[in-house]
Amino acid sequence: MREIQLRDAKANLSAVVDEAIDGKPAVITRHGKKQAVVLSYEEWRRLSQVPSFGRLLMAAPVRAGDLPARNRSKLRKTDF
16 A cells, blocks of 8 residues: 655545545555545445444354353352
8 A cells, every 4th residue: 555645645636536446545644654544435335344243243154053052050169
């Protein structure tokens, strides 16, 4: 991913956006620090629709016999 200074990105915004649409995102720097990323809308949508870990677990193809039975016995006593 290429880096471009903010002032150059302002001067060439149309070209930066065109490159992002073509699959070449750019990191915009200000005072030498990475501040923003320009990427295509489609790439942003793809990245922002990542399912949560909980949804991935719920969608896992797990059958009842795949998991061990839960141990429901009383907890052991401990001395502190």
